[in-house]
Amino acid sequence: MKKLxxxxxGIRRNTLTKDNELLLDLLRERLGVKSVKAACWRGECGLCTxxxxxxxxxxxxxxxxxAEGREITTAEGLAEGERLSDIxxxxxxxxxxxxxxxxPAFVLTCHYIIESGKAKTEKEALELLNGLICRxxxxxxxxxxxxxxxxxx
Amino acid sequence: MPLSEGTVGKPIPPQDxxxxxxxxxxxxxxxxIPGMLYAKLVTSxxxxxxxxxxxxxxxxxxxxxxxxxTGNEMPYRVGMYAGDRDLLAKDKVRxxxxxxxxxxxxxxxxxxxxxxxxxxxxxxxxxxxxxxxALKEGAPLLHESMHEYRHAPAFNPVPxxxxxxxxxxxxxxxxxxxxxxxxxxxxxxxxSHVSHAYMETQNVLAHYMRDGTLEIWTSCQSPFIVRQIVSxxxxxxxxKVVVKTPFxxxxxxxxxxxGWEALVAMTSKxxxxxxxxxxxxxxxxxxxxxxxxxxxxxxxxxxTKEGKCVAYKVTFILxxxxxxxxxxxxxxxxxxSAEGVYEIxxxxxxxxxxxxxxxxxxxxxxxxxxxxxxxxxxxxxxxxAKLGIDSVRIRRINLLRPGESHTATGERLxxxxxxxxxxxQSLLQQIGWGEKPQPPSKPWRIRSKGFALCVKGPxxxxxxxxxxxxxxxxxxxxxxxxxxxxFGQGTATSLSQLVADQFGLPVERVRVDLVRDTSKSAYxxxxxxxRGLFTDGVAVLRACEDAKKQIKGIASQVFRVxxxxxxxxxxxxxxxxxxxISIPLKDLVFGYVYPNGNTVGGPVIGRGYFASxxxxxxxPQTGQGIPTIFHTFGGTGVEIELDPLTGEIEVIKAVQVxxxxxxxNPLLLKMQLDGGFIMGMSIALFEKIKFDEQGNILNPNxxxxxxxxxxxxxxxxxxxxVETPQFDGPMGARGIGELSMISVASAISNAxxxxxGIKLNNLPMNPEEVWRQIMNQRPELVEQALENMLKLTxxxxxx
Numbered sequence: 046m047k048k049l050x051x052x053x054x055g056i057r058r059n060t061l062t063k064d065n066e067l068l069l070d071l072l073r074e075r076l077g078v079k080s081v082k083a084a085c086w087r088g089e090c091g092l093c094t095x096x097x098x099x100x101x102x103x104x105x106x107x108x109x110x111x112a113e114g115r116e117i118t119t120a121e122g123l124a125e126g127e128r129l130s131d132i133x134x135x136x137x138x139x140x141x142x143x144x145x146x147x148x149p150a151f152v153l154t155c156h157y158i159i160e161s162g163k164a165k166t167e168k169e170a171l172e173l174l175n176g177l178i179c180r181x182x183x184x185x186x187x188x189x190x191x192x193x194x195x196x197x198x
Numbered sequence: 199m200p201l202s203e204g205t206v207g208k209p210i211p212p213q214d215x216x217x218x219x220x221x222x223x224x225x226x227x228x229x230x231i232p233g234m235l236y237a238k239l240v241t242s243x244x245x246x247x248x249x250x251x252x253x254x255x256x257x258x259x260x261x262x263x264x265x266x267x268t269g270n271e272m273p274y275r276v277g278m279y280a281g282d283r284d285l286l287a288k289d290k291v292r293x294x295x296x297x298x299x300x301x302x303x304x305x306x307x308x309x310x311x312x313x314x315x316x317x318x319x320x321x322x323x324x325x326x327x328x329x330x331x332a333l334k335e336g337a338p339l340l341h342e343s344m345h346e347y348r349h350a351p352a353f354n355p356v357p358x359x360x361x362x363x364x365x366x367x368x369x370x371x372x373x374x375x376x377x378x379x380x381x382x383x384x385x386x387x388x389x390s391h392v393s394h395a396y397m398e399t400q401n402v403l404a405h406y407m408r409d410g411t412l413e414i415w416t417s418c419q420s421p422f423i424v425r426q427i428v429s430x431x432x433x434x435x436x437x438k439v440v441v442k443t444p445f446x447x448x449x450x451x452x453x454x455x456x457g458w459e460a461l462v463a464m465t466s467k468x469x470x471x472x473x474x475x476x477x478x479x480x481x482x483x484x485x486x487x488x489x490x491x492x493x494x495x496x497x498x499x500x501x502t503k504e505g506k507c508v509a510y511k512v513t514f515i516l517x518x519x520x521x522x523x524x525x526x527x528x529x530x531x532x533x534x535s536a537e538g539v540y541e542i543x544x545x546x547x548x549x550x551x552x553x554x555x556x557x558x559x560x561x562x563x564x565x566x567x568x569x570x571x572x573x574x575x576x577x578x579x580x581x582x583a584k585l586g587i588d589s590v591r592i593r594r595i596n597l598l599r600p601g602e603s604h605t606a607t608g609e610r611l612x613x614x615x616x617x618x619x620x621x622x623q624s625l626l627q628q629i630g631w632g633e634k635p636q637p638p639s640k641p642w643r644i645r646s647k648g649f650a651l652c653v654k655g656p657x658x659x660x661x662x663x664x665x666x667x668x669x670x671x672x673x674x675x676x677x678x679x680x681x682x683x684x685f686g687q688g689t690a691t692s693l694s695q696l697v698a699d700q701f702g703l704p705v706e707r708v709r710v711d712l713v714r715d716t717s718k719s720a721y722x723x724x725x726x727x728x729r730g731l732f733t734d735g736v737a738v739l740r741a742c743e744d745a746k747k748q749i750k751g752i753a754s755q756v757f758r759v760x761x762x763x764x765x766x767x768x769x770x771x772x773x774x775x776x777x778x779i780s781i782p783l784k785d786l787v788f789g790y791v792y793p794n795g796n797t798v799g800g801p802v803i804g805r806g807y808f809a810s811x812x813x814x815x816x817x818p819q820t821g822q823g824i825p826t827i828f829h830t831f832g833g834t835g836v837e838i839e840l841d842p843l844t845g846e847i848e849v850i851k852a853v854q855v856x857x858x859x860x861x862x863n864p865l866l867l868k869m870q871l872d873g874g875f876i877m878g879m880s881i882a883l884f885e886k887i888k889f890d891e892q893g894n895i896l897n898p899n900x901x902x903x904x905x906x907x908x909x910x911x912x913x914x915x916x917x918x919x920v921e922t923p924q925f926d927g928p929m930g931a932r933g934i935g936e937l938s939m940i941s942v943a944s945a946i947s948n949a950x951x952x953x954x955g956i957k958l959n960n961l962p963m964n965p966e967e968v969w970r971q972i973m974n975q976r977p978e979l980v981e982q983a984l985e986n987m988l989k990l991t992x993x994x995x996x997x
């Protein structure tokens with residue numbers, strides 16, 4: 046067991062971890078961060094995405110020990126109290142979620158796309174989302190939500 | 199905006215969205231109970247064998263393991279329609295992935311480790327994988343004791359064979375019809391196994407308590423059916439089984455019938471009444487849970503030279519896999535939907551669900567209709583081409599006529615069923631039928647348009663009911679209790695709009711409870727078949743009527759007028775014609791208190807129910823009767839590009855048109871139409887569960903089993919609504935959820951056929967299949983494409 050200290054949504058978390066523990070399991074099973082979902086456990090669906098020092102990573106492909114000293118952001122951490130972030134607001138307005146199981150991962154990745162300025166167009170934004178799966182097929186609504194922020198609507 | 203304008207018809211975002219976008223919506227997957235143990239399945243590695251011995255000794259010695267249970271400890275048979283399943287394999291295993299034991303441990307890690315150490319001894323039997331082989335005399339038999347199964351009365355299994363259900367539909371004289379035909383179309387179609395691939399894998403947390411109460415948290419579509427299955431199969435009174443379902447991470451039919459609840463419940467009991475949780479991995483979900491069946495369809499259709507379809511003969515053979523609990527009903531629905539939106543005088547259809555040594559199968563969005571549509575809509579397109587008449591005319595000639603035509607099951611269509619003609623007209627307008635498509639994005643590609651029509655209603659037993667309770671709170675906010683599930687449809691929001699308008703309240707003042715609990719929620723049979731808004735909507739509106747009657751009863755005493763003279767508008771109760779005589783709802787809904795303390799009335803609680811009218815079982819010989827509570831008509835149009843060099847198909851434009859009766863919430867409707875299109879497109883172009891010769895799944899993951907992603911979606915989506923109200927629907931509405939994907943594959947293949955003449959009979963239309971068909975049917979297209987490509991390269995060089 047190793048000592049591990051890192052931030053989750055701005056709050057310091059001190060814990061012990063085994064060398065082979067996944068960041069996904071640490072967050073979900075031991076720290077109770079239930080917004081982090083899993084649907085394939087092997088890096089294919091992207092539902093366990095978290096922001097790792099601001100960048101999206103699939104937490105089923107990251108060892109917990111790698112989080113030492115880092116800042117992890119999950120969907121719970123984007124809103125301030127009851128005030129939703131811009132991308133969360135846009136998701137609500139455009140109906141960009143159905144069953145909602147993949148929504149935290151899409152919200153985080155879209156947040157990154159907007160904040161980083163990596164995408165100038167809807168098309169580029171959709172390419173950056175290609176690592177995630179939404180089985181309900183909300184991609185068109187997600188595109189609309191993204192477009193509203195890209196164009197500053 | 200005055201409240202009396204109402205909220206129905208307004209695009210209100212789903213009320214649960216703030217929970218979803220912040221990741222704080224709770225799914226069964228997230229639920230934990232103190233003292234909870236972890237279960238892990240041990241599954242068969244062979245497709246068909248006698249179980250000689252399940253040795254659990256090595257597994258039991260693993261640190262952290264408490265128990266390992268086998269089929270001998272759980273002698274229960276479970277099921278909803280076919281009743282064909284053992285909780286755990288007992289005497290034999292029937293497919294690779296068949297659970298033979300369950301390990302219970304303090305941690306998932308220990309359970310997983312021990313599951314590898316259960317030693318199973320098999321005496322292998324001859325497996326059968328091809329449903330056509332399984333139908334032959336002398337084929338290996340999967341279910342020797344089929345005669346003992348407790349199947350629902352609507353089905354017709356044939357003990358001593360591998361036939362789980364045989365459905366026959368007959369009307370007119372099909373052979374006579376062929377004699378009248380000028381043109382005959384004959385062909386064979388194949389459809390692959392499809393995974394629902396709901397993102398939340400199947401999971402159950404069960405706690406069998408010492409007072410005999412069984413508490414179950416489960417990711418399911420239909421908690422009341424789970425209760426029924428668990429109660430009936432384990433012999434526990436219904437009231438002792440409490441099934442709780444919070445948000446559900448997708449279902450699409452795959453979480454509608456038999457799940458893992460009874461198994462985990464018995465595991466909890468045997469594990470000393472400790473709570474036990476089972477979460478399937480994605481691989482287990484592919485290999486051990488049920489998927490959509492594969493189909494082989496043989497069709498022969500006869501048309502007159504004017505384009506009238508006068509004879510239609512079709513056989514559907516469903517590869518139902520090892521267990522067919524829900525697929526028996528899929529075979530029935532596939533059979534009675536054979537004629538789609540057309541009126542055909544002479545029909546003979548057989549639809550046979552066949553057991554094979556493959557994964558079990560179950561319901562999936564569309565429930566047999568996408569499969570029958572894939573055959574029918576292509577047959578019509580090909581008949582039109584052969585007859586030299588256009589795609590629209592052949593459909594107009596044969597289209598069902600409201601109030602006059604009889605459907606495949608002999609049901610005379612009601613007058614307010616919807617308007618298929620208007621749907622077709624609107625669809626053609628939306629895709630610009632008759633106008634040339636845009637030039638292709640690359641000169642060697644072929645760009646074209648196509649469309650297909652569809653119709654569907656919920657495939658439910660005649661007595662499948664729904665109910666609702668509308669409770670007023672002290673401040674005149676409203677709690678609505680229903681049973682319909684929440685897995686993305688947004689029905690709760692639509693229902694709250696219905697209630698808000700009945701009392702002239704802002705929609706935020708109406709709350710529809712989101713967690714289903716069979717001990718507290720109002721009963722609804724299931725959330726399947728596009729029925730939720732229709733059935734639960736009717737129940738909710740009736741509950742509102744009941745509540746209004748109570749409110750008017752109190753008000754008539756207070757105002758000293760007749761109840762008929764009272765109206766409820768904008769949250770006020772007032773005297774008709776004298777609106778200045780009024781009281782706010784909040785002063786009446788808990789009884790009216792006079793200044794001296796005298797009180798009349800009490801808390802207002804309305805109740806209502808839905809029950810079908812005039813529905814019947816279908817005649818076992820002819821399939822005639824009235825099986826559904828409504829029919830929604832619609833269609834899909836596409837503009838696509840085919841790349842003959844790779845066999846790839848790209849959908850550029852998607853068009854959806856449906857007669858929804860009334861759009862209660864156009865935003866939610868659009869979400870269903872776009873989402874259903876994407877799922878339909880994904881199944882049409884990409885999805886296929888592949889098996890090797892031993893029945894192992896080759897692609898139980900999202901690399902091998904590809905699902906449409908953000909890059910794959912069309913550039914544009916458009917939808918158009920026809921609103922022909924159905925008088926007994928909630929505000930005239932009909933269901934839509936499944937409809938949105940039924941005709942997508944057919945529209946795409948029709949677009950290919952119309953531009954190239956290539957017949958695509960097999961799903962999915964993946965590049966491999968499409969390229970093979972191009973090479974078989976029109977190899978010169980590849981040559982032409984190559985030439986175009988070379989020309990382009992040479993032009994580029996010159997420049």
